Amino acid sequence: MNIIVCVKQVPETNKAEVDPVTGVIKREGFDAKTNPYDLYALETALRLKEKYSGTVTVITMGPGQAEDVIKEAYSMGADNGILISDRRFAGSDVLATSYALSQGIKSSGGFDLIICGKQTTDGDTAQVGPEIGEHLNIPSVANVLEIIDVRDNKITVKTDMPATVETIRVTLPCLLCVSENIFQPRLPSYIKKHETKDKPVKILTLDDFTDKGPEKYGLDGSPTRVKRIFPPEVNDRREMIHGTSDELAGKIYSTLSDLKLI
Amino acid sequence: MGSLLINQDRIADKEGFIKLCPFNALAIKDGNVTINAGCRMCMLCVKKSLNGEIEFKKEDLTLDKSKWNGICVYVDHEAGEIHPVTYELICKAKELAGKIGHKVYCLYIGSDIKKNARELLHYGIDEVIVCDYPALSKFRIEPYTAVFESYINTYKPCAILIGATPVGRQLAPRVAARFKTGLTADCTILDILDNTDLVQIRPAFGGNIMAEILTPASRPQMATVRYKVMTPAARIATETGKITFMPVNEGMLKSDIEVLHTKKKEKAKSLEQADIIVAAGRGVKTRDDMNMIYELANALGAEVAATRPLVEAGWFDSRRQIGLSGRTVRPKLIVTCGVSGTVQFAAGMNASDNIIAINNNPDAPIFKVAHYGIVGDIYEIVPKLTERIKSAGRV
Ligand SMILES: Cc1cc2nc3c(=O)[nH]c(=O)nc-3n(C[C@H](O)[C@H](O)[C@H](O)COP(=O)(O)OP(=O)(O)OC[C@H]3O[C@@H](n4cnc5c(N)ncnc54)[C@H](O)[C@@H]3O)c2cc1C
Numbered sequence: 006m007n008i009i010v011c012v013k014q015v016p017e018t019n020k021a022e023v024d025p026v027t028g029v030i031k032r033e034g035f036d037a038k039t040n041p042y043d044l045y046a047l048e049t050a051l052r053l054k055e056k057y058s059g060t061v062t063v064i065t066m067g068p069g070q071a072e073d074v075i076k077e078a079y080s081m082g083a084d085n086g087i088l089i090s091d092r093r094f095a096g097s098d099v100l101a102t103s104y105a106l107s108q109g110i111k112s113s114g115g116f117d118l119i120i121c122g123k124q125t126t127d128g129d130t131a132q133v134g135p136e137i138g139e140h141l142n143i144p145s146v147a148n149v150l151e152i153i154d155v156r157d158n159k160i161t162v163k164t165d166m167p168a169t170v171e172t173i174r175v176t177l178p179c180l181l182c183v184s185e186n187i188f189q190p191r192l193p194s195y196i197k198k199h200e201t202k203d204k205p206v207k208i209l210t211l212d213d214f215t216d217k218g219p220e221k222y223g224l225d226g227s228p229t230r231v232k233r234i235f236p237p238e239v240n241d242r243r244e245m246i247h248g249t250s251d252e253l254a255g256k257i258y259s260t261l262s263d264l265k266l267i
Numbered sequence: 268m269g270s271l272l273i274n275q276d277r278i279a280d281k282e283g284f285i286k287l288c289p290f291n292a293l294a295i296k297d298g299n300v301t302i303n304a305g306c307r308m309c310m311l312c313v314k315k316s317l318n319g320e321i322e323f324k325k326e327d328l329t330l331d332k333s334k335w336n337g338i339c340v341y342v343d344h345e346a347g348e349i350h351p352v353t354y355e356l357i358c359k360a361k362e363l364a365g366k367i368g369h370k371v372y373c374l375y376i377g378s379d380i381k382k383n384a385r386e387l388l389h390y391g392i393d394e395v396i397v398c399d400y401p402a403l404s405k406f407r408i409e410p411y412t413a414v415f416e417s418y419i420n421t422y423k424p425c426a427i428l429i430g431a432t433p434v435g436r437q438l439a440p441r442v443a444a445r446f447k448t449g450l451t452a453d454c455t456i457l458d459i460l461d462n463t464d465l466v467q468i469r470p471a472f473g474g475n476i477m478a479e480i481l482t483p484a485s486r487p488q489m490a491t492v493r494y495k496v497m498t499p500a501a502r503i504a505t506e507t508g509k510i511t512f513m514p515v516n517e518g519m520l521k522s523d524i525e526v527l528h529t530k531k532k533e534k535a536k537s538l539e540q541a542d543i544i545v546a547a548g549r550g551v552k553t554r555d556d557m558n559m560i561y562e563l564a565n566a567l568g569a570e571v572a573a574t575r576p577l578v579e580a581g582w583f584d585s586r587r588q589i590g591l592s593g594r595t596v597r598p599k600l601i602v603t604c605g606v607s608g609t610v611q612f613a614a615g616m617n618a619s620d621n622i623i624a625i626n627n628n629p630d631a632p633i634f635k636v637a638h639y640g641i642v643g644d645i646y647e648i649v650p651k652l653t654e655r656i657k658s659a660g661r662v
């Protein structure tokens with residue numbers, strides 16, 4: 006089974022502040038890490054490989070330094086790594102990102118299964134996975150809690166729905182977005198890290214894609230536009246309320262209904 | 268933003284023309300002049316196109332926004348049962364549609380849903396589009412996307428609002444990608460401009476900043492919206508609007524997904540996921556007294572949490588502990604009952620949207636972090652509050 010895992014590099018913390026004058030995001034440092042949710046995707050792929058054999062290919066789109074997430078994946082046991090990097094991809098929103106990833110996946114050879122994380126900690130949309138599925142015209146399943154088995158070219162999984170847990174069987178190839186409850190990700194192995202020190206990472210640019218139309222990528226390929234960013238309203242009210250217990254219970258009750266919490 | 272339009276028939280000398288570009292981004296492919304990835308949008312070719320060989324098309328000129336009309340609400344449901352976020356979206360859709368003189372549509376996809384569809388007519392909408400087939404009884408991504416596509420192609424809605432539920436969050440991106448349009452996730456505030464552009468505001472970076480997002484040059488505009496941030500529409504006794512059944516062909520109902528089995532979920536959620544938390548502290552004197560806390564939590568649909576001393580006393584699993592050595596929570600509401608609010612505890616909950624603290628000591632530190640500080644005895648207030656919430660539910 007050939008499995009592709011989509012992994013993104015994200016900022017170390019999501020503590021960000023908006024400069025009230027310039028409207029620019031001030032970040033605390035520029036340290037980057039692997040999107041924690043994607044480690045669950047990678048762990049799922051490694052377990053499937055251990056059980057059913059095959060290969061695990063990690064793919065990421067980002068600047069050159071995003072290569073680090075592939076190195077980390079190598080030290081966890083991934084077989085191949087692809088970095089999609091091109092300045093023409095700068096400014097991509099969900100549509101442009103998912104399209105570039107789908108093109109990268111297409112040009113990386115065949116696959117049986119694509120696994121994505123639940124969401125990223127910076128983009129935080131949980132939309133890239135299903136959109137990749139759409140571009141590749143394969144079924145996609147989100148909120149995957151558990152893998153039951155792979156048999157007869159079908160994978161059986163449990164997924165989380167609002168009021169139920171569904172067991173579903175999906176024909177391969179397909180795309181899964183896995184929940185963080187699926188498996189505990191393994192730690193990178195020191196030995197593997199050493200062994201894969203010089204293992205190459207395949208770099209793809211727009212020129213490697215079948216669809217080279219520059220208008221489909223980066224800012225041009227992004228239908229959404231961020232108009233402005235601003236700090237959230239912080240609830241800085243501090244009110245002390247005294248009274249009889251009836252009054253106090255009544256006051257809490259009316260506060261709850263004003264807040265639409267009951 | 269915009270794109271370059273090549274008028275092939277106006278280019279007399281193709282070989283000569285492509286030399287205009289300093290980046291070698293113009294090339295000849297199958298006898299036509301094309302622009303490749305080398306283009307920097309420097310506009311030199313446009314400036315030198317004296318006969319209009321290459322034109323710059325501003326993106327909003329290519330889209331005729333007046334062709335896209337109506338605000339659509341996707342009716343979220345499981346087994347036909349309408350998710351309450353739907354009524355919140357209807358209320359917002361009515362407000363937005365009112366501003367630009369559009370209609371409000373509901374799209375309801377499922378099986379055996381005709382009866383529930385009538386219920387939607389009590390909320391002041393214009394039309395419910397119902398697609399009702401046995402193959403749609405369970406949510407499966409391909410047929411639901413196909414039906415959605417058919418609806419959009421027929422109705423051409425200006426904007427579509429979808430609940431950010433486990434279904435909405437995967438259906439919306441499939442549909443958005445099919446139409447190559449924008450989708451903004453998890454919006455908390457929505458507005459609309461006179462030119463029908465939807466103003467979508469969502470928290471980003473873990474809620475540390477807010478982003479305002481527009482989809483200025485694509486239609487339909489799509490947004491998923493968080494549950495419980497908008498006011499639900501009020502039910503009106505009389506029915507208005509109409510129901511239209513939308514037929515689809517068999518091919519669109521095909522799926523590579525088979526639902527083998529569904530199991531009802533147990534309610535218990537982790538503290539981090541809870542929207543509402545009731546936290547108990549040492550003000551609760553005995554384990555039996557915890558009952559009043561559980562009753563309040565039940566009435567509120569809340570999870571119960573505790574301070575460290577109660578966990579150490581063995582009344583709670585350590586997963587229920589909030590604080591420095593416990594969990595960090597950020598619910599919409601936390602009600603603390605008999606909690607002093609030491610820094611170690613407050614560190615785990617002071618980012619909550621709303622904090623109501625009940626404590627009989629007016630000097631308790633919890634009142635420094637509480638938005639609503641209730642000075643009084645939990646043994647009197649908590650049962651009275653529970654009773655009020657319950658009796659309101661009975662009306
Ligand atoms: C390193 C370290 C880490 C820690 N980590 C945590 C942690 O993660 N989580 C945590 O909770 N604690 C933690 N603690 C312990 C913490 O310092 C406090 O001891 C604890 O939070 C106090 O819990 P409490 O508010 O329930 O009890 P108390 O401090 O005893 O407060 C009880 C409160 O209830 C009020 N009260 C009493 N009767 C009533 C009544 N009838 N009606 C209304 N109010 C009433 C009192 O006025 C008082 O304010 C930590 C301590 C250390 C040193």
Ligand SMILES: Nc1ncnc2c1ncn2[C@@H]1O[C@H](COP(=O)(O)O)[C@@H](O)[C@H]1O
Nearest residue numbers: 011066121122124125128130131132133
């Ligand atoms: N730039 C990227 N490179 C690789 N995978 C990505 C990228 N962006 C998103 N993904 C995948 O899509 C999932 C959802 O991301 P998001 O929609 O940003 O929340 C992530 O968990 C990743 O698996």
